[in-house]
Amino acid sequence: MSTESITVHGYSVSGNCHKVRLLLEQLGRDYRWVEVDSPNGATRTPDYLAKNPNGKVPMLERGDGRVLTESNAILCWLAEGSAYLPADAWQRAQALSWLFFEQYSHEPYVAVARFIRGWTPPDSPRRADLPRLIERGEQALAVMERHLQQADWFTGDDYGVADIALFAYTHCAADGGFELSKFPRVSTWLSRVSATPGFIPMPAVADDVAERLANS
Amino acid sequence: MSTESITVHGYSVSGNCHKVRLLLEQLGRDYRWVEVDSPNGATRTPDYLAKNPNGKVPMLERGDGRVLTESNAILCWLAEGSAYLPADAWQRAQALSWLFFEQYSHEPYVAVARFIRGWTPPDSPRRADLPRLIERGEQALAVMERHLQQADWFTGDDYGVADIALFAYTHCAADGGFELSKFPRVSTWLSRVSATPGFIPMPAVADDVAERLANS
Numbered sequence: 001m002s003t004e005s006i007t008v009h010g011y012s013v014s015g016n017c018h019k020v021r022l023l024l025e026q027l028g029r030d031y032r033w034v035e036v037d038s039p040n041g042a043t044r045t046p047d048y049l050a051k052n053p054n055g056k057v058p059m060l061e062r063g064d065g066r067v068l069t070e071s072n073a074i075l076c077w078l079a080e081g082s083a084y085l086p087a088d089a090w091q092r093a094q095a096l097s098w099l100f101f102e103q104y105s106h107e108p109y110v111a112v113a114r115f116i117r118g119w120t121p122p123d124s125p126r127r128a129d130l131p132r133l134i135e136r137g138e139q140a141l142a143v144m145e146r147h148l149q150q151a152d153w154f155t156g157d158d159y160g161v162a163d164i165a166l167f168a169y170t171h172c173a174a175d176g177g178f179e180l181s182k183f184p185r186v187s188t189w190l191s192r193v194s195a196t197p198g199f200i201p202m203p204a205v206a207d208d209v210a211e212r213l214a215n216s
Numbered sequence: 217m218s219t220e221s222i223t224v225h226g227y228s229v230s231g232n233c234h235k236v237r238l239l240l241e242q243l244g245r246d247y248r249w250v251e252v253d254s255p256n257g258a259t260r261t262p263d264y265l266a267k268n269p270n271g272k273v274p275m276l277e278r279g280d281g282r283v284l285t286e287s288n289a290i291l292c293w294l295a296e297g298s299a300y301l302p303a304d305a306w307q308r309a310q311a312l313s314w315l316f317f318e319q320y321s322h323e324p325y326v327a328v329a330r331f332i333r334g335w336t337p338p339d340s341p342r343r344a345d346l347p348r349l350i351e352r353g354e355q356a357l358a359v360m361e362r363h364l365q366q367a368d369w370f371t372g373d374d375y376g377v378a379d380i381a382l383f384a385y386t387h388c389a390a391d392g393g394f395e396l397s398k399f400p401r402v403s404t405w406l407s408r409v410s411a412t413p414g415f416i417p418m419p420a421v422a423d424d425v426a427e428r429l430a431n432s
Contacts, residue, residue, distance in 0.1 A: 053358075053359045053362045053363075054317060054321060054359050066306075068306075068309055068310065068313060069313050069317075070312070070313040070316035070317060070320075071316075072312070072316050073309050073310075073312040073313035073315075073316050074309075076309060076312055077305065077306070077308075077309035077312075080305050089293065089296050090282070090284075090293070092293075093284055093289050093290075093292060093293035094284065094289075096286070096288070096289040096292055096293075097284060097285050097286040097289035099289075099316075100286035100287075100288050100289050100315075100316070100319055101270060101285075101286060103316055103319055103320045104286075104319045104320070104323075104324075105270060107320075108320075108324070142269075143269045143270050146269045147269075
């Protein structure tokens with residue numbers, strides 16, 4: 001499998017997309033990256049919707065054209081048989097539990113707050129949602145903080161897919177208005193993730209996004 | 217594993233909880249069910265939060281006290297090695313993709329609309345969210361309808377975990393104000409799921425909930 005041609009369609013500064021790039025780099029896999037300008041409608045074109053009717057990035061495409069969507073499903077498929085996905089069924093189930101936690105209880109608050117602050121105009125009505133998003137996102141970060149009282153990682157005994165998924169938007173939570181200093185174990189864990197072999201940081205956001213974030 | 221004592225903490229008329237019961241019944245597993253009155257705060261007690269800091273149902277508890285949370289992670293763990301989870305890695309990844317789709321693009325709209333109509337007072341400010349929830353939930357149902365143009369099931373060649381997860385709130389989408397007649401393939405698929413061996417329906421909601429749903 002490791003020599004198969006793989007293409008990732010993604011928006012580089014999306015945490016969901018960066019997850020996939022980070023794992024591919026850490027696995028040492030060859031891949032092609034096709035940049036998709038999702039904030040400006042590039043996932044809503046007829047061509048894109050023909051491949052992914054749900055109109056989201058990332059999307060993995062194999063050499064024969066078959067596609068796989070949903071960032072965390074892509075992580076699991078890529079990590080199969082590697083140290084990044086536990087072989088033990090119970091540990092794998094715990095990693096999966098964190099992957100679902102990330103998509104249901106974390107990303108809709110931590111990532112969406114960042115999106116609203118960085119990608120919507122200063123007068124967007126969506127900004128009224130920010131206090132609720134901060135409150136719910138802090139609940140998710142508190143659940144992570146509590147887990148880290150007893151464990152170093154979210155995937156099992158070692159770093160893996162659940163750490164990659166949770167890192168994606170936690171490391172840039174300040175963009176959404178979160179104070180990570182309230183969560184010291186989360187902050188230390190972020191440093192541990194950044195020190196794993198083959199780690200690559202998420203690229204910087206574009207200047208206009210950086211400016212909106214700075215002024216939010 | 218199949219003789220191990222298993223307890224499910226769940227609220228019977230929650231789709232997320234019914235998923236777990238449905239699979240356990242279809243697997244023919246013995247289990248104990250502990251009813252948790254989650255709409256009235258039973259997942260927010262200190263005892264419950266000690267087991268699941270995220271304060272949600274369902275929660276699976278093993279004989280030795282270890283717990284597993286997140287409905288779709290529980291489905292995967294229970295289904296491991298059975299016909300309900302594909303053995304082929306690519307098919308399993310596709311099933312996982314639908315499980316993440318269900319939790320991110322379907323449940324937050326289809327299930328939440330049902331919750332608001334059935335479990336909040338008629339003057340709840342949350343009812344103002346309903347038009348947006350209906351719009352987004354219909355997008356999810358349209359993605360399902362499109363998949364069913366080319367396939368009978370969501371899990372792979374056969375019925376399995378992704379069908380169970382998507383069935384959970386789709387079959388009662390009318391409670392949320394959705395018109396399933398707009399999605400004929402989804403409707404036919406619901407009938408196919410209901411005809412699978414060992415299928416059990418979700419219990420009826422309490423009278424007060426039924427009355428609010430009828431008057432919404």
